[in-house]
Amino acid sequence: MAYSFPEEVLEHVFSFLTSDKDRNAVSLVCKSWYEIERWCRRRIFVGNCYAVSPEIVIRRFPEVRAVEIKGKPHFADFNLVPEGWGAYVYPWIAAMSAACPLLEEIKLKRMVVTDESLELISKSFKNFKVLVLSSCEGFTTDGLASIAANCRNLRELDLRESEVEDLSGHWLSHFPDNYTSLVSLNISCLGSEVSFSALERLVARSPNLRTLRLNRAVPLEKLPNLLRRAPQLVELGTGAYSAEIRSDTYSNLAEAFSACKQLKGLSGFWDAIPSYLPAMLHVCSGITSLNLSYATIQSPDLVQLVTQCRNLQRLWVLDYIEDRGLEALAASCKDLQELRVFPSDPFGAEPNVSLTEQGLVSVSEGCPKLQSVLYFCRQMSNAALVAIARNRPNLIRFRLCILEPRVPDYLTLEPLDTGFGAIVENCKELRRLSLSGLLTDRVFKYIGTHAKKLEMLSIAFAGDSDLGLHHVLSGCESLRKLEIRDCPFGDKALLANAAKLETMRSLWMSSCSVSYGACKLLGQKLPRLNVEVIDERGPPDSRPESCPVERLYVYRTVSGRRVDMPGFVWTMDEDASLRFS
Amino acid sequence: MERSAAVFENDLNLKATELRLGLPGTDNEPDHQQSSSSSSQVMKNNKRSCSEMDGSQKTGQHQESGAPAPKAQVVGWPPVRNYRKNVLEQQKKPESDTGSGMFVKVSMDGAPYLRKIDLKFYKNYFDLLKALENMFKCTIGVYSEREGYNGSEYAPTYEDKDGDWMLVGDVPWDMFVTSCRRLRIMKGSEAKGLACL
Numbered sequence: 001m002a003y004s005f006p007e008e009v010l011e012h013v014f015s016f017l018t019s020d021k022d023r024n025a026v027s028l029v030c031k032s033w034y035e036i037e038r039w040c041r042r043r044i045f046v047g048n049c050y051a052v053s054p055e056i057v058i059r060r061f062p063e064v065r066a067v068e069i070k071g072k073p074h075f076a077d078f079n080l081v082p083e084g085w086g087a088y089v090y091p092w093i094a095a096m097s098a099a100c101p102l103l104e105e106i107k108l109k110r111m112v113v114t115d116e117s118l119e120l121i122s123k124s125f126k127n128f129k130v131l132v133l134s135s136c137e138g139f140t141t142d143g144l145a146s147i148a149a150n151c152r153n154l155r156e157l158d159l160r161e162s163e164v165e166d167l168s169g170h171w172l173s174h175f176p177d178n179y180t181s182l183v184s185l186n187i188s189c190l191g192s193e194v195s196f197s198a199l200e201r202l203v204a205r206s207p208n209l210r211t212l213r214l215n216r217a218v219p220l221e222k223l224p225n226l227l228r229r230a231p232q233l234v235e236l237g238t239g240a241y242s243a244e245i246r247s248d249t250y251s252n253l254a255e256a257f258s259a260c261k262q263l264k265g266l267s268g269f270w271d272a273i274p275s276y277l278p279a280m281l282h283v284c285s286g287i288t289s290l291n292l293s294y295a296t297i298q299s300p301d302l303v304q305l306v307t308q309c310r311n312l313q314r315l316w317v318l319d320y321i322e323d324r325g326l327e328a329l330a331a332s333c334k335d336l337q338e339l340r341v342f343p344s345d346p347f348g349a350e351p352n353v354s355l356t357e358q359g360l361v362s363v364s365e366g367c368p369k370l371q372s373v374l375y376f377c378r379q380m381s382n383a384a385l386v387a388i389a390r391n392r393p394n395l396i397r398f399r400l401c402i403l404e405p406r407v408p409d410y411l412t413l414e415p416l417d418t419g420f421g422a423i424v425e426n427c428k429e430l431r432r433l434s435l436s437g438l439l440t441d442r443v444f445k446y447i448g449t450h451a452k453k454l455e456m457l458s459i460a461f462a463g464d465s466d467l468g469l470h471h472v473l474s475g476c477e478s479l480r481k482l483e484i485r486d487c488p489f490g491d492k493a494l495l496a497n498a499a500k501l502e503t504m505r506s507l508w509m510s511s512c513s514v515s516y517g518a519c520k521l522l523g524q525k526l527p528r529l530n531v532e533v534i535d536e537r538g539p540p541d542s543r544p545e546s547c548p549v550e551r552l553y554v555y556r557t558v559s560g561r562r563v564d565m566p567g568f569v570w571t572m573d574e575d576a577s578l579r580f581s
Numbered sequence: 582m583e584r585s586a587a588v589f590e591n592d593l594n595l596k597a598t599e600l601r602l603g604l605p606g607t608d609n610e611p612d613h614q615q616s617s618s619s620s621s622q623v624m625k626n627n628k629r630s631c632s633e634m635d636g637s638q639k640t641g642q643h644q645e646s647g648a649p650a651p652k653a654q655v656v657g658w659p660p661v662r663n664y665r666k667n668v669l670e671q672q673k674k675p676e677s678d679t680g681s682g683m684f685v686k687v688s689m690d691g692a693p694y695l696r697k698i699d700l701k702f703y704k705n706y707f708d709l710l711k712a713l714e715n716m717f718k719c720t721i722g723v724y725s726e727r728e729g730y731n732g733s734e735y736a737p738t739y740e741d742k743d744g745d746w747m748l749v750g751d752v753p754w755d756m757f758v759t760s761c762r763r764l765r766i767m768k769g770s771e772a773k774g775l776a777c778l
Contacts, residue, residue: 077662077663078657078660078662079657079663080657161664189664242753243753244751244752244753245707245754270668271672273705274705293665294668298704342665343661344669345673346666376659401659401660403659405655460658460660
């Protein structure tokens, strides 16, 4: 090509491209663009750690500075993936430790992270800045101590919802005295006490601290000590929000809160008692994100607090808010974009609160910007779903969990097909959908017909036959992740739509009717998929071919079969039959 | 309401592949992480389509004790993460049990007869003291750690599990509710002794 730009110019132009999609498109234009782009890509997102190997990633993008990797399938959150399944991060850290010394950021979700991995991170990357471990497990506070001790440039340490073996609270003291670059700290998942004086000193010497999420063990009486040292906080997670009723505690707290003029996000509030809520009143008008999902407060205090936050954009709350509270929310918080209502008594046989479909309908009526919903309740009707769909065609995420499986429309006793049908038909930008209640194949026909932008679908205890699965696989053009449990979906639909699976990130099916024979066939037909059977009953070929497998996890990959499978995972490929004999 | 799985054209062992739409615990293998109670506790649940409609039908399911039977737990359903489940368990206040209240006798110095109140009805000290003030038409005043209820006409005290008489307000509310045996509203002058401790 006679008229091409010098590489440096192209590189500079590419530096303005941040989205993976754009960069991927650029790299397909021609070989030289591919080469230039790969040398200047700094951020990598790996949606499935087994879809590609660390070696391949590093070989292609040697100058990567930030990696984000996801491991286990989503249903692992609900104990559907047995212990020891995989998603070990160590091979990634080891590979990057050798090849990418300039790495700055590691974000992991649902991966197994050992102390060894943390230590390796802390010693390998001199400019390491950001560590986010979301729903991870496998490490102890010793690993955290390595990070604290060695990462001189650390800005963010976020352990959100990870399971950490809490050996001692002293790890925090390993941050050196001259370490002052902390911007974000989230230790809300830790069980035991951290050394409070170490925490206090850390906060005091961190002028850039913007996010501080404490764990439950930090007592309310001590919160003002921290707030006074960090009035610039933008996001705060309190510890337990309960203490003896004392006027001095109260006034200290109120005073400390009122000094925090930049607070936008609040969370924590374990064991909250109403008496201390008014201490926060001054900050409410600035709050855009409020997570009360661990707070035991009920109406009227709960409602009063929520409605004070007129600029609320995101609310996570327990069902103590009840229909009346949601009605009040709808009237007060016109900027609301995301609502999550969690169950306070998910396993109770009887409803303990007055929260029904009506609450969600109210919010859908009153909050024009509502786009993301997660709602646990005990009853639903088609009429309500239709109303919600008509009110809020701008919904992007709609996850409804009716606590009891297969519950019909409580008014008409019909399946909820029509209601969810209305959702997918009206909400044309819907990207994520979780279904519940009594559903027949018809709802899947609606989904396949209308949900053209749907990327993630979760199905449980629904459908009548393979036709349901077929509708989804053949109709949902944008589908990336499909997770199914306890549905009568089997071989026919899966095999007929096998090629579709190569266009998706992954498919999970557990307690369905997919036979071992079909799994083998799928694995043989599509070598670019890993077809993995998870079965704790022993080798699948010790049972008839027609026997349904316990769990099936299918995902596309460029790295071939896993090399780290535990004894209860079998991969289906050409060699499968040879291996088992 | 049971239905068999889709019939396939090839000959499949229908029995083996039959998916019953009843609650798991019968067919499916229990997940290792499932608690031992859940798989064995198969409640023959007739309320498939009528669950919410007929309240009386529901109560028919309940065990003799009067408290609603715990549901047979399906693994991973409802989809609540472990951390949240654990927090909810810990937070389960006695109030959430239906029926059982926590009634304690309340005596007031000079009053001709005692009263009884349900401690679980109140959420905090403030509510309790207001209720007592209403019930006995007296003023109890504000608690402070140093002075107790000094200056008030009356001071609330309680007998704890160990048989000791304590000043109401010293310990966190939850601790108070579980340890309080009976209440006594003392004359302010008599209560001075307690406040100095």
